[in-house]
Amino acid sequence: MPSLKLWLNGNSGDASNEKEKKKARRRSAFPLSVSLSRRSVDLNHIPKDPEPEPSPVEPTPPSRMVELAQKIARETERVDAYLRANNLPTPSFDVDSPAEFPKLPADILKSKLEIIIATKELNMLAHGPRESVRWGLWEFLDVLALEIINHFGIAKLFPANETITLKELEAKTSLDPINLARVLRLAMTKHIFREPSPGVIAHTAASRVLAEDGELQAWVGLNTEDIFPAAAHVLPAIKTYPEATSLTRAGFCFAFDTVDKEPMFVTFGKDPSRARRMAQAMASLTGGEGYEVSHLVDVENGGYDFSEIDAAGGTMVDLGGSHGFVCVDIAKRWKNMKFIVQDLPKTVESAPKPLHEDPEIAGRITLQAHDFFSEQPVKGADVYFFRWIFHNYSAPYAVKLLKNLVPALKPGARIIINDHCLLEPGQENPWDEAVMRRMDMVMLAVLNAQERTEAEFREIFKAAGEGFVFKGVTRPKGCRMGIIEAIWQPTSEAVATSETTEPINGEAIKAAAQETK
């Protein structure tokens, strides 16, 4: 059996390739029209001057489709060779295959990414533009099927290595038989469940993960039951309130009848099961590739260098720090720093006690109830840290978050934001760009909020006060999140430095910030 590469590169093997090139040259040297006209030559016809010999033409380069197919073959063979050489399982939809692609070294990871990007592009080319748009849109129906499957816990209703008939499955749910069959059969088109014989349902790797991974169930639940309806209500929201900055006028509020009443987080706070689902979904996201907290502490690969603060036994305040898991990871790497994790009272109350099984680590982390829209009570800390916070707020609120720090800040205090930092379109690889821009849309749907570019972060700091000196953005290797940093330096020198940057709508942001006071 020829290898995948040979098959796809059928005409690029050395010998046959050469033959093809020659053929192509022949074809271009004697175009079809010329050879036909020579065959039907009229003997009475007085021949014209001979046509000049055309200069040899380069063979046409392969089409984009072939280029992509070749790249897919090449990169797939690299990944496959690595897996085989390291006795790692090759990917399959089989129920017993691992839930995650094996961890890969950087170069092989890059090949995997190339496969993901190139297959998507090839798929779209093969569909053509009209069909791509027409049918791409219907992915929301896959989301609907997954919503129903997840909500009714169908994946958990039979063991991973057993089959079940549709009739038996029906008896275990309140779903109507037609609805049960149709959602399963649509999901099967995405390798979630399979039907080995008519009416008999079996698990695949994906349906097994849905049955076993509580955090993934929460992720699916949050996205389908909270974000999906919110997204469907963005249009009425932005038609009614085109400025789209208010937390209580987002698509989410239109979907759940809370317009001008309360923002999403308050709605969740009133419903413990929804709040728990949000927290678990966040944990699922944080465990996902490109979002691991480990990136933040991996100094060798671009993580944040806390060495100076650590050497001085300094303090970091983690605002909206949930149950302190980020501080736990930083505390493991930096052994002298102390941490204060602030969050809303209900979140603080629900934190595990002790916070960590190692008393040395737990002893350096304190939990504190604090609303970050009021003045910061911890004065003179070395670092004020925000992870996944700023992207939850439009500019007026983001500016207010920073202003609330000012009375507590000592000169030299660092403000560190760990969030996406958007690059110019096309500078990110297409997969990461799609993930980040989708997240930007999620923020619009649920909170009228946004992901930001470096210039937009710079503006937020500038609008919050001249003492914030914007230092810039770094990004750890393999991580989608940026580390955005400013220093509090309320001296005339600092003011001069911060004034060198061009304002982008700074006055509008400042004015809006006044409104939220």
Ligand SMILES: C[S@@+](CC[C@H](N)C(=O)[O-])C[C@H]1O[C@@H](n2cnc3c(N)ncnc32)[C@H](O)[C@@H]1O
């Ligand atoms: C998106 S989560 C981020 C959690 C954590 N920083 C992380 O990296 O996963 C937002 C957090 O902000 C908290 N939060 C929301 N509003 C808050 C407020 N007004 N004051 C303090 N914390 C708040 C939420 O309870 C939640 O823990």
